[in-house]
Amino acid sequence: MKHSKDHEQQPYNAQSIETKWQKKWAESNIDDACDDISDQRETYYCLEMFPYPSGNLHMGHVRNYCLGDAIARYKRMQGFNVLHPIGWDAFGLPAENAAIEHQRPPAEWTYANIDQMRGQLKRLGLSYDWSREITTCKPEYYRWEQWLFIKLIEKGLAYQKEAEVNWCNPCHTVLANEQVEDGACWRCKTPVVKKNLKQWFIKITDYAEQLLDDLEQLSTSKGGAWPDKVIGMQRHWIGKSSGVEISFNIEHSDEVLDIFTTRPDTLMGVSYMAVAAAHPLAIQAAQNNTELAFFLKECATISTKEADIATMEKKGMALGVNAIHPITGETVPVWVANFVLMAYGTGAVMSVPAHDERDFEFAKQYNLNIKQVITNRTGDANVDNAAFTDTGILIHSAAFNDLDSEQAKQTITAWLAERGKGKERIQYRLRDWLISRQRYWGAPIPVIHCADCGAVAVPEKDLPVVLPEDLQPTGGSSPLAECEAFLNVDCPQCGRAAQREADTFDTFMESSWYMNRYMSAHCDTAMVDTNAMQRWAPVDQYIGGVEHAVLHLLYARFYHKLMRDVGLFDGDKVGHEPFKNLLTQGMVLLDGTKMSKSRGNTVDPNTIITLYGCDTARLFTLFAAPPEKDLEWEESGVEGAHRFLNRVWRLFEKLNIDIANEDDEKSVKDLRRITHMTIEKVSRAFEHGFAFNVAIAAQMELTNALQAFEMTGTAGKAAFIEGLQALVKMLAPFVPHFACECGERLGFDQAAVIMSWPTVDEAALLQDEIALVVQIQGKKRAEIMVPKDVDQNTALALAKEDPSVCKWLQGMQVVKVILVKGRLLNIVVRPA
C-alpha cells in the first residue's frame, strides 16, 4: 500500500499528460492489430469512415473517430485482437479546385493536408494501427482498382455505352445517379444537365437482387445491426417492382411498342400510350413533324433545368400514331409525355387514367378518354374527380369481368403470354454505375483507345497506369486530356499508335474497397490477401455519417461482391457483406445548424484541445448526446466534462485519509454495489446500442458515490480503491490519457489500464434488504424496507405496518395484491 506522501495533489494538467501517454503508446505499438496466426485472441474489426484530406479536422470527424476509438479500446480491454485502421480518401475534386486557386498541383495540396490531419488525429490520441495507413491516390493502392476493372471488362461487368448522363458544369464532369440529389450535383449543388456521352459503366444492376436480398441479413430483425433507416433507403433505391412487359403493335407498321406495367389488371382500361421524349418511336415521328421535334428538344432541357421536377406540369403531344390493344384490337393514340422516363422500364407506358393519378391528370388536361375498369367491393367507386388507384373488382372488361385484381393480373398475364404478347418481368429502379469522370485528380481508367482495335484494356502486366502528379489544372477540362506524355501509347493488341483513356474513375471507387485493403494494407501481389480477409472480414463495426446511406454504403456492398466474384475470397468463409454492424452518427451542430465552413459556424478541434485537452473534447462529444442523434456543441457542456475529470482527479486525495476507525458495514456494501452496478451498466452500453451518454452518466454517478463515501476502516478503504480502480479502467475507452495517468497513480502500468476490463462481482450486487415501493391503486404511497426475497403475504403484512399505507387502507377492502419482485407491491382496494 502506498503512503500518503505519494498522493500529494498535483493539479490535472491535460497537456502534459496527453503528450506523455501519446509518446508511450507510439513507442510500444500497443494499438497495432496482430496478424500472427499464433495469436489466439478473437478478432474484432472496428472501422470509421476514412476522411477526405480537406485540410483540417472538423468536429464531425472528431465525433466519428471518438466513437470508433471508444469501441476499439473497449474491445481490446475485453481481450480481442482489434483491427482499427485509418487512411485517406485522397482523390477528389476539392484538390483540383485548390490547385487552381494556389497554382500548385493537387498532389502537393493533398499530401500537405494529409500530414496536417495526421498530426491532428494523433493529437486526439486515437488508437489507430498506423502501420496500415492507406492513401488512395498512391499507385500502390489504385493499381488494384485498375486491376479489378480489367477483370470486370473481361467478365462483361464493365462496359462502355453512349447514354444520357448527368453533367455538372462547375465540376466539369458527369455524375452517377446516386450523386444527383434533387436534380443537382451532390457536391456543388448546381443543377445537372442531361448529355449524351459515351462513358464507362459497371453493371451494378446485375447485382440488384443480391444487394436487395442481403439487406435482410443486415436488418436488426435478422441479427444484423444496420439502422432500419439505411436499409429502407437502400431498398428503395434499388426499387424492385414486379409486373408484366406487354407488347402493343403499331397500326400500319411492323413496329412493336413494349411497355412495362405493374397493373396488368387495368389493361382493359388503356385509353392511350405514352412514351418518353427520347423513345425511338417519338424520334421517328418527329422526323416529319417540326412541332413535335421542337417539343422533344424542349423536354430534354426542361427536365433538367427545373429544380422542382415533382411539381412540373404534365406536358405531351400526340405522335399521330396509333397502337393496337393486344386484347380488344381497338386502336389507342400514342403520345409523347414529359413524365415518362426513358431510363426506366421500356421508356413507354400504357396509360390507364381511371386508375393512375398521373395518367388521370394527363387525360384531363388533353381531353383523353377515361375508362373505369376496376371498382371497389360495394361497386360504387367512381373516377369522376380522381383516379381510383386501389385494387378491386374488374368491370367493363369483357371476359375478365368480376375477377378481383389479383386473379385478373394472373389471368391477363397468362392470356398475353400464351399469345406471345406479354411476359412477367422484374424491374429495378437501380441503374448501372457510371464511373467515368472527366477529371484529372483520380485514378486513370486503364483503357487504351486504338483506331483499329477499339477500346482495349491495359494488360495486367502494364499496371498500374500511373497518374502524373505534376500536372496543373486550369479550370477547364482535365489537364490529363492534354498531357501527350500520358496519352500517347502503343496499342497493346496491334502495337500501333493509340491513346490512353483520359477519364478517371469516380472517387467512390476508391472508398468502395478500402475496408478490405486494410486487412493486408501493403500486399503487393494482390488486391487483398485471402488469408487476411478470412482472418478479419467482415468489418464488425462500421461508424460514419448517414449521408452515405445510399452512395458509399451501396457501392461498398457491391464492390465486396465483385471482389468475391473475381475470386479474391470465398464469400461463405469471409461473408457476403462487408459491414456487419453499422452505426450512423448524428451531425455536430452549433446554434442549431450544422457546423460548416460555408456558414462560418465552426469550432476548431485544435482550439478545444489546447484549452481543455483532447480527453475533455472526447468526453464531451460522447456524453452530450446519444451517438445517432445530432449533437449541439456547447462550451458550457465542455466545461462540465472538464469539471468531471477534475472531480475524478481529486478523488485521489481521499487515499490520504486515516482509517483508524471501524467500518460502517452498510455503506461499504452500498459502495461496492454501486461500483459493480456501474461496471454492468457501462459494459451493457458497449455490448448493445453504444449509449455512451448513459455509460458516462453512470460513471459520474459512481464518482459522486466515491466522493460522498465516508471512509473509516480498512474494508472501506479497500472498497474505495476497488471503485476507483474500476472507474479508471472504465474511463479508459473514453479518456485514455487521463485514465492511464490515473492508473499510474494507482500503481498500474499502462497495459493494466488499457488492456483489461473490470468484471462484475455478482455477489456485490446482492442486497439483503431492498426498498420496496408500495402502491395503492397503482400510485406510489410509501417505500418500505423488506428482505430481498420477501413473499407477497409478508410484504403485504409489512406494508400494513407503515403509517402512510394504513392511512390509504382505512375503510377499504383489499381486492387484489400484486408483488413485482424486487420492485414494488401494488394493493388494489375498494370501499369496504
Added chain:
RNA sequence: GCCGGGAUGGCGGAACUGGUAGACGCAAGGGACUUAAAAUCCCUCGAAAGCAAUUUCGUGCGGGUUCGACUCCCGCUCCCGGCACCA
C-alpha cells in the same frame, strides 16, 4: 404522396422485456470559503396548493387494454431525415 425516426422540466437527455417519470449533465437561484475574484463545497430546481407533513396534476392530442402505460393497441397533430412523375 411514400418510407424511416421523433415529440419527456428552462436546455441536452435518462427510465431494464409495462412496474418509483425526470438518472447524469448544463443553465438558473440561494448559501459557505475568500480582502476580492476564480476554483471548490453545500442547498433548491416539472406545475399548482400549503408554514409544513402532504395532496392534486403532469411524458404532443383523443380513445382503449391493464392492478399499473413515456413504454402496448386504435385514431390524430406537429417536427426531423430520406425518396419522389418509377409506370
